[in-house]
Amino acid sequence: xxxxxxxxxxxxxxxxxxxxxxxxxxxxxxxxxxxxxxxxxxxxxxxxxxxxxxxxxxxxxxxxxxxxxxxxxxxxxxxxxxxxxxxxxxxxxxxxxxxxxxxxxxxxxxxxxxxxxxxxxxxxxxxxxxxxxxxxxxxxxxxxxxxxxxxxxxxxxxxxxxxxxxxxxxxxxxxxxxxxxxxxxxxxxxxxxxxxxxxxxxxxxxxxxxxxxxxxxxxxxxxxxxxxxxxxxxxxxxxxxxxxxxxxxxxxxxxxxxxxxxxxxxxxxxxxxxxxxxxxxxxxxxxxxxxxxxxxxxxxxxxxxxxxxxxxxxxxxxxxxxxxxxxxxxxxxxxxxxxxxxxxxxxxxxxxxxxxxxxxxxxxxxxxxxxxxxxxxxxxxxxxxxxxxxxxxxxxxxxxxxxxxxxxxxxxxxxxxxxxxxxxxx
Amino acid sequence: xxxxxxxxxxxxxxxxxxxxxxxxxxxxxxxxxxxxxxxxxxxxxxxxxxxxxxxxxxxxxxxxxxxxxxxxxxxxxxxxxxxxxxxxxxxxxxxxxxxxxxxxxxxxxxxxxxxxxxxxxxxxxxxxxxxxxxxxxxxxxxxxxxxxxxxxxxxxxxxxxxxxxxxxxxxxxxxxxxxxxxxxxxxxxxxxxxxxxxxxxxxxxxxxxxxxxxxxxxxxxxxxxxxxxxxxxxxxxxxxxxxxxxxxxxxxxxxxxxxxxxxxxxxxxxxxxxxxxxxxxxxxxxxxxxxxxxxxxxxxxxxxxxxxxx
Numbered sequence: 001x002x003x004x005x006x007x008x009x010x011x012x013x014x015x016x017x018x019x020x021x022x023x024x025x026x027x028x029x030x031x032x033x034x035x036x037x038x039x040x041x042x043x044x045x046x047x048x049x050x051x052x053x054x055x056x057x058x059x060x061x062x063x064x065x066x067x068x069x070x071x072x073x074x075x076x077x078x079x080x081x082x083x084x085x086x087x088x089x090x091x092x093x094x095x096x097x098x099x100x101x102x103x104x105x106x107x108x109x110x111x112x113x114x115x116x117x118x119x120x121x122x123x124x125x126x127x128x129x130x131x132x133x134x135x136x137x138x139x140x141x142x143x144x145x146x147x148x149x150x151x152x153x154x155x156x157x158x159x160x161x162x163x164x165x166x167x168x169x170x171x172x173x174x175x176x177x178x179x180x181x182x183x184x185x186x187x188x189x190x191x192x193x194x195x196x197x198x199x200x201x202x203x204x205x206x207x208x209x210x211x212x213x214x215x216x217x218x219x220x221x222x223x224x225x226x227x228x229x230x231x232x233x234x235x236x237x238x239x240x241x242x243x244x245x246x247x248x249x250x251x252x253x254x255x256x257x258x259x260x261x262x263x264x265x266x267x268x269x270x271x272x273x274x275x276x277x278x279x280x281x282x283x284x285x286x287x288x289x290x291x292x293x294x295x296x297x298x299x300x301x302x303x304x305x306x307x308x309x310x311x312x313x314x315x316x317x318x319x320x321x322x323x324x325x326x327x328x329x330x331x332x333x334x335x336x337x338x339x340x341x342x343x344x345x346x347x348x349x350x351x352x353x354x355x356x357x358x359x360x361x362x363x364x365x366x367x368x369x370x371x372x373x374x375x376x377x378x379x380x381x382x383x384x385x386x387x388x389x390x391x392x393x394x395x396x397x398x399x400x401x402x403x404x405x406x407x408x409x410x411x412x413x414x415x416x417x418x419x420x421x422x423x424x425x426x
Numbered sequence: 427x428x429x430x431x432x433x434x435x436x437x438x439x440x441x442x443x444x445x446x447x448x449x450x451x452x453x454x455x456x457x458x459x460x461x462x463x464x465x466x467x468x469x470x471x472x473x474x475x476x477x478x479x480x481x482x483x484x485x486x487x488x489x490x491x492x493x494x495x496x497x498x499x500x501x502x503x504x505x506x507x508x509x510x511x512x513x514x515x516x517x518x519x520x521x522x523x524x525x526x527x528x529x530x531x532x533x534x535x536x537x538x539x540x541x542x543x544x545x546x547x548x549x550x551x552x553x554x555x556x557x558x559x560x561x562x563x564x565x566x567x568x569x570x571x572x573x574x575x576x577x578x579x580x581x582x583x584x585x586x587x588x589x590x591x592x593x594x595x596x597x598x599x600x601x602x603x604x605x606x607x608x609x610x611x612x613x614x615x616x617x618x619x620x621x622x623x624x625x626x627x628x629x630x631x632x633x634x635x636x637x638x639x640x641x642x643x644x645x646x647x648x649x650x651x652x653x654x655x656x657x658x659x660x661x662x663x664x665x666x667x668x669x670x671x672x673x674x675x676x677x678x679x680x681x682x683x684x685x686x687x688x689x690x691x692x693x694x695x696x697x698x699x700x701x702x703x704x705x706x707x708x709x710x711x712x713x714x715x716x717x718x719x720x721x722x723x724x725x726x727x728x729x730x731x732x733x734x735x736x
Contacts, residue, residue, distance in 0.1 A: 069683075070679070072703070073698070073699075073702040073703050074702075076701075076702040076703070076705060077701075077702045080702075080707070098492070098705070101492055102492065102705075245577055245578075246577060246594065246597045247575070247576050247577045247579075247594070247595070247596060247597045248576065248577075249572065385492065388703070388704075388705065389703070389704050389705070392699070392703045392704065396683065396684070396685060399683065399685050399686065400685055400686050400687050402597075403594075403597045403598070403599075403685070403686040403687075404597075404598075404686075405686070405687055417512065420510070421704045421706065424489070424491075424506075424704075424706050424709065425491055425492045425704070425705060425706060
């Protein structure tokens with residue numbers, strides 16, 4: 001009994017010593033654990049976390065993944081409850097205004113000059129709201145059209161090229177897709193984020209429908225103009241006619257292409273690496289199409305990282321996002337395990353030639369194409385404090401139009417849903 | 427009055443007072459002990475149920491604007507909700523769902539329970555197979571069924587095998603709610619069956635033997651012996667099943683997001699999207715209050731029916 005009591009006392013003393021040791025080292029420099037929340041697979045961020053931990057041995061980064069289609073809601077739920085177990089989180093760029101207005105993002109204006117010199121003007125400005133900077137851009141994006149060359153050959157069709165001047169129209173893609181289907185492939189066309197605004201906004205933009213949000217305060221919704229209705233009629237028809245498959249969920253789409261079941265697939269740079277390893281047929285890359293007689297519009301924008309205002313370890317959290325966004329080595333590490341363009345300009349210049357190498361002969365010319373799209377044809381998503389409600393109502397409308405709802409009626413319904421949601425919140 | 431008698435008198439009063447205190451203590455003690463035993467449950471009830479419910483009710487009377495502050499609106503959120511087509515649709519879908527799924531699940535559970543309590547070859551193995559889906563978490567079962575319901579999935583492959591045309595399932599506003607009901611019953615029926623099996627096994631075998639001697643058919647035995655004697659577990663299953671079906675969330679979130687065209691927008695999912703997608707917590711709290719009221723009304727009705735039968 002005596003001995004066990006002595007052991008407890010000795011143990012407690014050692015524990016106290018260890019604790020005091022920890023706090024002594026913590027007082028001089030940031031340390032401890034940084035909890036990081038994002039929508040990507042954990043393997044994606046393993047390299048940047050490892051590189052950061054090598055540089056800061058006193059800090060450990062723990063990453064948690066929340067699937068993309070639940071990400072925005074989970075953030076609202078947890079940040080709204082002042083959840084201290086999130087220090088750093090990935091911010092879908094158009095959601096930044098609302099997150100900042102809600103007080104869920106730490107003001108990072110102190111890093112403004114560093115951020116300005118590290119990335120492009122567009123990627124710097126996207127993190128500004130109300131004259132302050134709230135996050136740091138980590139990635140950038142664009143969309144590409146992948147095609148199954150074997151399927152096109154089987155149908156006796158000539159494949160598109162990577163040259164933006166020879167960009168195909170959606171009508172061309174539709175005809176070629178149908179011919180490929182007749183020659184035996186299951187589907188003609190599939191968009192990767194099949195029910196998401198990010199990928200479908202360019203369809204309406206191409207026909208002059210605009211982003212859907214307008215006005216000085218960016219709080220007027222207009223998704224019932226001719227551009228929107230016409231583009232959604234075309235989109236709904238691709239499913240009604242069997243050119244595209246119904247019932248395949250948002251992020252289950254890439255395997256449909258890599259399994260060789262669809263002729264044309266519109267996806268992101270991240271698919272280059274995936275298809276290089278998964279697809280065992282001949283494939284190639286072309287620019288994202290536009291409507292005949294319409295404008296060329298391609299998506300842009302990606303993820304920034306910000307610090308949670310409820311975090312208890314803000315110093316270490318800030319060091320981590322600075323490393324990933326402002327340090328070229330760190331930025332490069334964020335795209336080591338996936339094929340995505342770092343927002344950091346220096347890292348991007350180093351990264352793009354490597355991406356082309358990774359894609360092999362199928363992806364030749366992809367680096368140049370991506371840079372050209374980002375510079376010349378990119379149309380960003382609207383910056384509005386009501387974007388979250390807008391996107392959610394639009395994504396539901398896209399899903400219904402895909403399943404056969406009348407586009408004009410469904411868009412009108414979405415418009416009134418958005419107006420209703422805004423009237424209650426703003 | 428002498429000093430001695432005064433002392434006697436005082437002693438008497440003291441004794442009487444002590445006596446009353448003792449009786450009162452004796453009288454109070456069981457109540458205090460009972461309260462002490464009940465305390466953990468009462469505290470949990472208070473902290474986990476009543477206080478959050480009061481908060482929900484309180485919050486539902488306010489309106490919080492993203493850019494402005496919070497203001498008291500009284501029953502404004504409730505009035506707005508009943509004029510909102512999405513909420514009206516959600517109420518309708520929830521009522522339709524409740525009216526259909528509960529009788530179906532209870533009836534199937536009851537029939538399976540009767541079947542698997544018969545002494546037949548392999549009854550225990552079949553029983554285990556029916557119960558097995560309980561072990562699958564709701565989210566996993568939803569993902570599993572998303573593959574089954576895909577256009578090129580297992581369900582259409584099976585239909586094709588028996589010569590029937592492919593069905594749209596989750597992508598059709600007419601079939602999506604029924605598809606979700608099938609998924610939920612796959613999980614639920616085995617679970618509720620367990621309670622009914624326990625009830626049936628409690629019925630003394632001698633009743634059946636006597637009925638057999640009197641020449642009662644199996645059908646007659648089922649209706650006049652089994653059914654009346656499992657009425658209590660059956661009532662429990664009906665009430666618990668109804669409550670659990672009013673709280674369905676995961677399959678809707680994972681498979682349909684309330685669509686197509688709001689055909690699977692059950693109240694729980696409607697509350698979730700209003701709170702966390704649209705960011706309108708106050709109106710979502712009003713919906714919570716309405717859902718609780720609906721649940722209370724249905725459960726009260728079911729208990730009343732049970733009492734009449736008794």
